[in-house]
Amino acid sequence: MPEALRADIAATGATGVHIDANGIELHALDYAGDGPAVVVLPGITSPAVTWDFMARELGDLARVVTIDLRGRGLSDTPTTGYTLDDYVVDTLAVIDALGLDRPTLIGHSLGARIAAAFAAAHPDVVGHVIAIDPPMSNTNRPYPMPLSVFDAQLNDADAGTDAEGVARFYPAWTERERGLRARWLGTCARVAVHETHANFERETFEPLWQQLGSNATLVYGTASPVVTHADVATLRSTNPAPAILAVEGAGHMVPWDRPEQTLSLLRSLLHPLKLSRPASAETP
Numbered sequence: 001m002p003e004a005l006r007a008d009i010a011a012t013g014a015t016g017v018h019i020d021a022n023g024i025e026l027h028a029l030d031y032a033g034d035g036p037a038v039v040v041l042p043g044i045t046s047p048a049v050t051w052d053f054m055a056r057e058l059g060d061l062a063r064v065v066t067i068d069l070r071g072r073g074l075s076d077t078p079t080t081g082y083t084l085d086d087y088v089v090d091t092l093a094v095i096d097a098l099g100l101d102r103p104t105l106i107g108h109s110l111g112a113r114i115a116a117a118f119a120a121a122h123p124d125v126v127g128h129v130i131a132i133d134p135p136m137s138n139t140n141r142p143y144p145m146p147l148s149v150f151d152a153q154l155n156d157a158d159a160g161t162d163a164e165g166v167a168r169f170y171p172a173w174t175e176r177e178r179g180l181r182a183r184w185l186g187t188c189a190r191v192a193v194h195e196t197h198a199n200f201e202r203e204t205f206e207p208l209w210q211q212l213g214s215n216a217t218l219v220y221g222t223a224s225p226v227v228t229h230a231d232v233a234t235l236r237s238t239n240p241a242p243a244i245l246a247v248e249g250a251g252h253m254v255p256w257d258r259p260e261q262t263l264s265l266l267r268s269l270l271h272p273l274k275l276s277r278p279a280s281a282e283t284p
Helices: 003-012 048-058 084-098 110-121 147-158 175-187 190-202 229-238 259-275
Strands: 015-021 024-030 037-041 063-068 104-108 128-132 216-221 243-247
Touching: 003 048, 003 175, 015 084, 024 048, 024 084, 037 048, 037 084, 037 110, 048 063, 048 175, 048 259, 063 084, 084 110, 104 110, 104 259, 110 128, 110 216, 128 259, 147 175, 147 190, 216 229, 216 259, 229 243, 243 259
Parallel strands: 037 063, 037 104, 104 128, 128 216, 216 243
Antiparallel strands: 015 024, 024 063
């Protein structure tokens, strides 16, 4: 591992864990915070460490575990297997290996779809679901960011981009978060990005939404092209059980676009879960 990446991991204060998921080695960061378990499922090109700015601020409320999805970060890169079903199997492997009891799943973008798919497949394993700006694309509606944009960013990473280079795609982000993305984007394998991007249109979110209950919350950015106001109206009408909350002014990259508002929202959702945890589950 390059020294810069090693330093990024060390700076989180989290413990890096390696988990066997049916022959694929997955890497996760375990922040070992106080409270019920939270598993963070990042987006298509967001390795686990890029969620540090959120994860470290939740340690008083939860034990946060952020996952390097297959093909990203320090996890293995299989030549195939980037469907929602594959990601769900990986998530279950992490939960089982770490002995997490009915964790809350926080997923962004791709991760939001994974969280919903996991809740549909394993309703007795998950506690709560917080789905942030899940792709609403399908065979008749292309994902708003074309693959060429992802390839351009990956090309920049291959050429050794830096925080300034990332700013042309994400000018409003802090320099720290742009720097992390610059250093870690190169760990996102093209096969993982390409296959996942194709599945944004082959797989759909709506059938998963239908299976979510009142233990789910959807969060969207009011300026996001991925979850539009029309989408929100449709989701509310087809399944009113989950809550739907807006982060004003955020685009699709909700936590990075509006970090303070997103953190406040996540804390407001997690705080009651900690308060409701049985005394027997308290960390000694």
